[in-house]
Amino acid sequence: MKDFIIPWDDDRDLGTPAKTGAPVTLSVDGVEVTVPAGTSVMRAAALAGIGVPKLCATDSLEAFGSCRLCVVEIEGRRGTPASCTTPVAPGMVVRTQSEKVKKIRRGVMELYISDHPLDCLTCAANGDCELQDMAGAVGLRDVRYEAPENAALANHVTPRNTSGEANPLWQAKDESNPYFTYDPSKCIVCNRCVRACEEVQGTFALTIEGRGFDSRVKAGGPLDDFLSSDCVSCGACVQACPTATLQEKSVIELGTPERSVITTCAYCGVGCSFKAELNGDELVRMVPHKHGEANRGHSCVKGRFAWGYASHPDRILHPMIRDSIDEPWREVSWEEAIGFAAARLRGLQEKHGRKSIGVITSSRCTNEETFLVQKLARGVFLNNNTDTCARVCHSPTGYGLGQAFGTSAGTQNFDSVEQSDVVLVIGANPTDGHPVFGSRLKKRLRQGAKLIVIDPRRIDLVKTPHVEAAHHLALRPGTNVAVVTAMAHVIVTEGLYDEAFIRERCDWDEFQEYAAFVSDPRHAPEAVEALTGVPAEELRATARTFATGGNGAIYYGLGVTEHSQGSTTVMGIANLAMLTGNIGREGVGVNPLRGQNNVQGSCDMGSFPHELPGYRHVKNADVRAIFEQAWGVEIDPEPGLRINNMLDAATSGQFKGLYCQGEDILQSDPDTRHVAAGLAAMECVIVHDLFLNETANYAHVFLPGSTFLEKDGTFTNAERRINRVRRVMAPRNGYADWEITQLLANAMGAGWSYAHPSEIMAEIAATTPGFANVNYEMLEERGSVQWPCNDDTPDGSPIMHVDGFVRGKGRFMITEYVATEERTGPRFPLLLTTGRILSQYNVGAQTRRTENTVWHQEDVLEIHPHDAETRGITEGDWVKLASRSGETSLRATLTDRVSPGVVYTTFHHPGTQANVITTDFSDWATNCPEYKVTAVQVSPSNGPTAWQEDYEDRARRARRVLPAAE
Amino acid sequence: MSPDKLVRMANQIATFFHSQPGQDQAERVAGHLKDFWGPEMREELKVYAQKGHDKDLDVLVRRALPMI
Numbered sequence A: 001m002k003d004f005i006i007p008w009d010d011d012r013d014l015g016t017p018a019k020t021g022a023p024v025t026l027s028v029d030g031v032e033v034t035v036p037a038g039t040s041v042m043r044a045a046a047l048a049g050i051g052v053p054k055l056c057a058t059d060s061l062e063a064f065g066s067c068r069l070c071v072v073e074i075e076g077r078r079g080t081p082a083s084c085t086t087p088v089a090p091g092m093v094v095r096t097q098s099e100k101v102k103k104i105r106r107g108v109m110e111l112y113i114s115d116h117p118l119d120c121l122t123c124a125a126n127g128d129c130e131l132q133d134m135a136g137a138v139g140l141r142d143v144r145y146e147a148p149e150n151a152a153l154a155n156h157v158t159p160r161n162t163s164g165e166a167n168p169l170w171q172a173k174d175e176s177n178p179y180f181t182y183d184p185s186k187c188i189v190c191n192r193c194v195r196a197c198e199e200v201q202g203t204f205a206l207t208i209e210g211r212g213f214d215s216r217v218k219a220g221g222p223l224d225d226f227l228s229s230d231c232v233s234c235g236a237c238v239q240a241c242p243t244a245t246l247q248e249k250s251v252i253e254l255g256t257p258e259r260s261v262i263t264t265c266a267y268c269g270v271g272c273s274f275k276a277e278l279n280g281d282e283l284v285r286m287v288p289h290k291h292g293e294a295n296r297g298h299s300c301v302k303g304r305f306a307w308g309y310a311s312h313p314d315r316i317l318h319p320m321i322r323d324s325i326d327e328p329w330r331e332v333s334w335e336e337a338i339g340f341a342a343a344r345l346r347g348l349q350e351k352h353g354r355k356s357i358g359v360i361t362s363s364r365c366t367n368e369e370t371f372l373v374q375k376l377a378r379g380v381f382l383n384n385n386t387d388t389c390a391r392v393c394h395s396p397t398g399y400g401l402g403q404a405f406g407t408s409a410g411t412q413n414f415d416s417v418e419q420s421d422v423v424l425v426i427g428a429n430p431t432d433g434h435p436v437f438g439s440r441l442k443k444r445l446r447q448g449a450k451l452i453v454i455d456p457r458r459i460d461l462v463k464t465p466h467v468e469a470a471h472h473l474a475l476r477p478g479t480n481v482a483v484v485t486a487m488a489h490v491i492v493t494e495g496l497y498d499e500a501f502i503r504e505r506c507d508w509d510e511f512q513e514y515a516a517f518v519s520d521p522r523h524a525p526e527a528v529e530a531l532t533g534v535p536a537e538e539l540r541a542t543a544r545t546f547a548t549g550g551n552g553a554i555y556y557g558l559g560v561t562e563h564s565q566g567s568t569t570v571m572g573i574a575n576l577a578m579l580t581g582n583i584g585r586e587g588v589g590v591n592p593l594r595g596q597n598n599v600q601g602s603c604d605m606g607s608f609p610h611e612l613p614g615y616r617h618v619k620n621a622d623v624r625a626i627f628e629q630a631w632g633v634e635i636d637p638e639p640g641l642r643i644n645n646m647l648d649a650a651t652s653g654q655f656k657g658l659y660c661q662g663e664d665i666l667q668s669d670p671d672t673r674h675v676a677a678g679l680a681a682m683e684c685v686i687v688h689d690l691f692l693n694e695t696a697n698y699a700h701v702f703l704p705g706s707t708f709l710e711k712d713g714t715f716t717n718a719e720r721r722i723n724r725v726r727r728v729m730a731p732r733n734g735y736a737d738w739e740i741t742q743l744l745a746n747a748m749g750a751g752w753s754y755a756h757p758s759e760i761m762a763e764i765a766a767t768t769p770g771f772a773n774v775n776y777e778m779l780e781e782r783g784s785v786q787w788p789c790n791d792d793t794p795d796g797s798p799i800m801h802v803d804g805f806v807r808g809k810g811r812f813m814i815t816e817y818v819a820t821e822e823r824t825g826p827r828f829p830l831l832l833t834t835g836r837i838l839s840q841y842n843v844g845a846q847t848r849r850t851e852n853t854v855w856h857q858e859d860v861l862e863i864h865p866h867d868a869e870t871r872g873i874t875e876g877d878w879v880k881l882a883s884r885s886g887e888t889s890l891r892a893t894l895t896d897r898v899s900p901g902v903v904y905t906t907f908h909h910p911g912t913q914a915n916v917i918t919t920d921f922s923d924w925a926t927n928c929p930e931y932k933v934t935a936v937q938v939s940p941s942n943g944p945t946a947w948q949e950d951y952e953d954r955a956r957r958a959r960r961v962l963p964a965a966e
Numbered sequence B: 001m002s003p004d005k006l007v008r009m010a011n012q013i014a015t016f017f018h019s020q021p022g023q024d025q026a027e028r029v030a031g032h033l034k035d036f037w038g039p040e041m042r043e044e045l046k047v048y049a050q051k052g053h054d055k056d057l058d059v060l061v062r063r064a065l066p067m068i
């Protein structure tokens, strides 16, 4: 028998997907091969090293059996079955080559080619076309079809016939999508694109229109093109298309790539693996990597297409400094910029004390870079003033899950969803925020798993083709704890909890207290209905579905954390999972969907002011000793300042200098005016970023950053998976970000000498138990690994808490609902909640600098038609959005996705300044800002507010750059 | 930091621990403040309380003050 271990970077197309049945042995062309039952003959042959010609089959999609190119002969069976749709059987004897099948294949190819343009040499897919390959493979030598006498040969290829009349079968190219084209003349109607859109992406945007010879692929309805259809531009169809029919515009422009490097998307917390395909050091396209364990060969529009920002003219490539923020920027050498920054920071420390400066690490940078930035604070500034933007998104996850389970990370891998029976999505919008996970979830839902959505807004998942939520609880923003506790009330009082699990895995006494607490009638769905707006019967039904539906998995996002009771809701979610025994195996678990690509990593790497890498509090002398020994310094045992404390301390004159890497705190943090005042009060703000972001308006030093394409390192995604980021081209700014931090540290006397990020990872592994066995050689070999990865779990940990909780016994926490102080009243009667959309990413600094803007040119305010009507607002009107903190203007759109009383917007565009309105209320435990609830009023307006115009004007002035000196 | 904010944040923490079972809520408030607030903020809170404003503070915060 042959050895079938496939190295993880072998990405041959095996024709049909893998199956998992019992082993079956058969023979293909005399080669014996053993495969799982259910495998197709085509795949078995491919595994035996024998390629059967094929067109309509590809291993990302179920077999379809339409082209008949893959016919084979099977001993004892009549005819010539299609190998892609024929499952293997024990003892089967298959022949893939015979005169008979060769003849059939040539006939099939002849038919295809007779209706295909013969412009191979100038076609964008030349060299990368399966039709071309197959014509070669079957030995096609001539095409004998001829036009009938007195008539042209019917085809889709020529716009006009020989006498100049328009050919009704011919259709023009559709170039409406900014990233790919559809050329109907090249379509072989293999249906791969349609199936990719259904099976892989789950959008169902494509259909085959017409029948037989007339059939063509169609996006959306009769009047649609790709752009106006439901297509979300994920590119799955482009990848699946065997011909140039669906083709990346970048390939049309730049030619087919000749080399590829495997790397990781730098947008969201799904952490998709990609092959960056290049010519020399010019990026041609990004193709999701089939063996990427987070994405399994799929991606969304951002990762696949939105990388143009890396070469956008706005990108700053030279360091700049200025003495004060009303001066224009001066371009200087790296040496001068670093020297200027180091001298200022040291000067501030001398004058105002050790604790007068700090850092903000980035959730967009690599683990290695983040580790260095916090090390800069702890080992060089000698304080714990380090924080990260994860503060403003998932800090409650850290606290809440830490309390309940003993560690602050998601419990599952993404594959786990394939085993879930009931999926509870709360305060998250996976199809927009975590699109590839969204697609994987939808796939499971189409197979019959039930969906529960708890969200004030009707997110797409609630109803999308072939998916419909069993329950959607459209609660009032700010009442998560009440709803989650009411669910627990139903589960406990109706006796639906998993007693065996709780007795074995949790603290029984704590459970008793908890059970008594939730059983109190004041937590009954009927009692909280008026508060939450959720009908009691619906809430009861939801709780029953979750508790009794089989494997129950919870996925949550910022709609849970960004509240004044964010941490409490996280604990409530952990309670629900423990109550129902849904922890510690596949298909269940508690899964925070992280926002940015490396939120998980930036938290792991000790970015918070109270904890060293690996979530260990700075008060622990034994932990400090590890780092003190490694770094040769004394580590401050007291927690340092958090972002908002830094800003407060700046306003009151104690905090003076900030090194901010890869974050735009002015745009992403709440209460913009407060942030601006804090920044303006500092004497040395160093912004290290790709673009002159909004924060840079208040900066004295600008250090140009490198993109993920230009450096080595690792990102850790929402499933704790450590993925490699690989340098595919030299940094256009001269240095990778970790090198820049090192330059700054050394200019302050640190004496660091890292030559490669792998050396930083070695230091992380040596100091952080969960990373003990992680190193670059291992990642090279395995592709990725999920922490903890150490001597106890040398292969990493796809699922956590399998045999017991990290903290020993799982802990039930009492979750009392406390109303936020942010209340509606006569002046501010509506509740604003915020979110994001698919095509834009976070503050949008990158995506706004790509063609993705065709899908989202501005932030708009969603308002219910009733609320709009009483205010005299109609679709597309400019409206003023005001809260206690401030006001801004944007356009309104009327929709019943939001309930009456609730309005919704995104925060991708700086012009909108949605955070001018958000308040400085925050989570009780972590001070994660309460972005998701702000009392507002909406009224008609006629354009941008004075603040917005004023802001624009100041921003323009702050961005002036002096021409470089001769 | 503005005293209002400081008081609000401290009281928010106390509110959570009020709801927790056991006799050691004040200790747990103190523990939380020590774990997550830097020494400067804790000092500010103490000074604020000493200035005779301690009636703004939740009873648990008041009881926690000597422990932080």
Ligand code: SF4
Pocket (backbone or CB within 6 Å): A193, A196, A197, A201, A203, A204, A205, A206, A219, A230, A231, A232, A233, A234, A235, A236, A237, A238
């Ligand atoms: S790009 Fe994605 S969503 Fe659009 S048609 Fe293709 S597969 Fe469907």
Ligand code: SF4
Pocket (backbone or CB within 6 Å): A186, A187, A188, A189, A190, A191, A192, A193, A194, A217, A237, A240, A241, A242, A243, A245, A246
């Ligand atoms: S567009 Fe491509 S994938 Fe779709 S049917 Fe035509 S040839 Fe096949």
Ligand code: SF4
Pocket (backbone or CB within 6 Å): A265, A266, A267, A268, A269, A270, A271, A272, A295, A299, A300, A301, A302, A303, A304, A434, A435, A436, A437
């Ligand atoms: S943005 Fe997220 S889902 Fe999209 S490709 Fe990147 S990692 Fe994957």
Ligand code: FES
Pocket (backbone or CB within 6 Å): A053, A054, A055, A056, A057, A064, A065, A066, A067, A068, A069, A070, A071, A082, A083, A084, A085
């Ligand atoms: S590849 Fe099997 S029928 Fe097309």
